[in-house]
Amino acid sequence: MQEKLKQLKTEALLALKSIKDKAQLEELEVRFLGRKGGELTELLKGLKDLSDDAKREVGQLANEVKTSLEEAVSAKKKEFSKIEMAGLLEKESLDISQPALPPKSFGHLHPNTIIQNDLEDFFTSMGFMVLDGPELESEYYNFSALNIPPDHPARDMQDTFYIKNHTDWVMRTHTSPVQVRAMQKYGAPLRMIVPGKCFRNEATDVRHEHTFYQLEGVVIDKDISFAHMKGVLESVAKHLYGPDTKINMRPKFYPFVEPGVNLEVTCFVCQGKGCRLCKQSGWLEIGGAGMIHPNVLRESGIDTKVNQGFAFGFGLTRLVMLKYGIEDVRLLESGNMKFLEQF
Ligand code: PHE
Numbered sequence: 344m345q346e347k348l349k350q351l352k353t354e355a356l357l358a359l360k361s362i363k364d365k366a367q368l369e370e371l372e373v374r375f376l377g378r379k380g381g382e383l384t385e386l387l388k389g390l391k392d393l394s395d396d397a398k399r400e401v402g403q404l405a406n407e408v409k410t411s412l413e414e415a416v417s418a419k420k421k422e423f424s425k426i427e428m429a430g431l432l433e434k435e436s437l438d439i440s441q442p443a444l445p446p447k448s449f450g451h452l453h454p455n456t457i458i459q460n461d462l463e464d465f466f467t468s469m470g471f472m473v474l475d476g477p478e479l480e481s482e483y484y485n486f487s488a489l490n491i492p493p494d495h496p497a498r499d500m501q502d503t504f505y506i507k508n509h510t511d512w513v514m515r516t517h518t519s520p521v522q523v524r525a526m527q528k529y530g531a532p533l534r535m536i537v538p539g540k541c542f543r544n545e546a547t548d549v550r551h552e553h554t555f556y557q558l559e560g561v562v563i564d565k566d567i568s569f570a571h572m573k574g575v576l577e578s579v580a581k582h583l584y585g586p587d588t589k590i591n592m593r594p595k596f597y598p599f600v601e602p603g604v605n606l607e608v609t610c611f612v613c614q615g616k617g618c619r620l621c622k623q624s625g626w627l628e629i630g631g632a633g634m635i636h637p638n639v640l641r642e643s644g645i646d647t648k649v650n651q652g653f654a655f656g657f658g659l660t661r662l663v664m665l666k667y668g669i670e671d672v673r674l675l676e677s678g679n680m681k682f683l684e685q686f
Contacts, residue, residue, distance in 0.1 A: 344401055351375070351382055352408045359415055359480070365423050372416050376409070408601075454686045455556055455675060458663045459538045462558055465582050468651060471560065472535040476521035478542070482511045484520035489599040490638045497598045502544040504553075514542035518559035519599060522654055525561060526643030531650040532564040538659060549671045556659035561635070563645060563652035569602075572632060572653035580608045580629075583662065587614070597605050600633025600654060611665070612641055627665060630657035 355375045362368050375382050387405055389396055452460070463473050482493075491497045501516035521537040529535075537559040545551040562571065573592070580588045588611070592604035607628050610621035617623040632655035637647045644653075664672060667686070674682045 344386070344393070345404055347386055347409050348401070348404050348617065352412065355382075355412050356415060359419060362419060365420075368416065368419055368423065369533055376412060376416070377471060383412070385461065394582045406515050451684075451686065453675075453683065454663050454667055454669070455659065457686065458666060459556070459558070459659060462657075462659075462662075463538065464538070464580075465579070466536045466560065469578075470534050472529075474521060474525055474537045476515070476518065476524055476537055476539060478515055478540055479506070480513055480515035480520050482513055484523055485513050485515050488523040488639065488642045489519055490636050491598045495598070504510075504542050504544050515539075516543050517541050517656060518557040519654070521559060522561050522599070525641045526640070526645055531645055531652075533652070534562050534564075536560045547673060549673070552660070552672045552676060554676055555672070556663075557630075558657040558659045558662075560655045560657075561652060562654075563635070563640075563650050565650055567651045567653060569634060571654070572634070572655070573646060575653075575657060576606060576632060579657075583666070584611045588599075589615070592632070595631060597631055597633060599636050599639045600631075601636045603631065603633035606632050606655070606657075629665070630655060630663055632656070 355371070358371055359368075362371060373381065376384075378384055381677045383405070390401060390405075393401060442670075455500065467473060485503075486495075486498055487493070503516050504514040506512040506514075518537045518539050519542060521539070525535050525537075526533060539559075540554060540558065541557050542554055545553050545676065547553060560575075562575070573590070576592075577590050580590045587609070589609045592606040593607070595603050595605035597603040605628060607626035608629050609615045610618060610625050612618050613625065615625035617625050621627050632653065635652045635654050640647050640650070640652070660675060661671060663669065
């Protein structure tokens with residue numbers, strides 16, 4: 344029996360050496376040390392047939408074998424746990440020396456914003472403030488304060504979105520209401536521009552959109568004349584389309600200016616010779632302008648005996664379309680990435 348015990352020990356230790364994972368280790372533990380059917384347990388069943396002396400001797404040996412096997416198994420268990428931990432650490436480790444991957448794509452500016460930023464820089468360099476105004480506007484600022492009384496046919500010039508249950512609110516049809524807001528707030532002298540969104544209830548097509556941008560401007564001071572206005576408009580035109588650009592001003596009625604003009608610039612495609620873009624006229628329309636009507640100045644709290652001024656309103660959306668050769672205005676508000684990623 345002593346021989347058998349020794350042999351069992353050797354066999355078990357040998358088997359332990361070739362164990363590769365936790366599962367195999369558990370199997371081996373059951374096989375040799377298991378309480379039911381384990382080889383050592385089975386072997387010790389033979390103890391009862393021995394003499395008392397032999398029992399003591401063999402019992403002692405059996406205990407030694409058991410302890411050394413248990414120790415060997417638990418050492419192996421520890422070894423496996425260590426390997427497991429190391430594996431986890433390796434998986435979770437972070438190589439902080441690895442250079443960062445470049446982001447897949449950066450955002451970029453909408454073509455409208457590019458032109459708006461450019462014009463804001465241009466006007467601030469001439470001492471203009473850049474202002475904002477509400478897009479949901481009162482009828483008073485959008486029309487009445489601009490010398491367009493209720494029921495005046497001029498209200499029909501602009502197809503207006505009215506707000507349900509709020510008869511005196513509109514989505515502003517132009518940026519001109521900010522002329523009055525700015526004069527009321529800052530008084531004279533004043534130099535300001537307002538780039539912003541406007542809304543009209545249009546049937547949309549390649550040239551018409553319900554949402555578009557304008558860039559309004561106002562100059563108020565002593566002795567401001569039509570010549571100042573012409574000078575400013577000319578420099579904007581040259582800034583946008585090059586030093587050889589000329590401007591053309593045709594009389595046009597706007598209730599809030601007198602005199603009022605329609606502003607055109609030399610067609611930059613044909614240099615004024617006539618082409619498809621300018622419909623053979625040689626000119627491209629980019630906005631309206633005029634000397635601010637005394638009624639508007641008075642409504643805004645400006646002393647008309649001391650100060651005069653001019654105002655202009657560019658179709659900012661139109662400037663963008665001309666600059667980039669965009670033929671369908673609807674693309675600008677479409678959120679179409681194929682279109683937008685070109686800028
Ligand atoms: N607000 C006018 C429009 O939307 C443009 C304009 C602005 C005309 C300022 C004259 C002076 O058509």
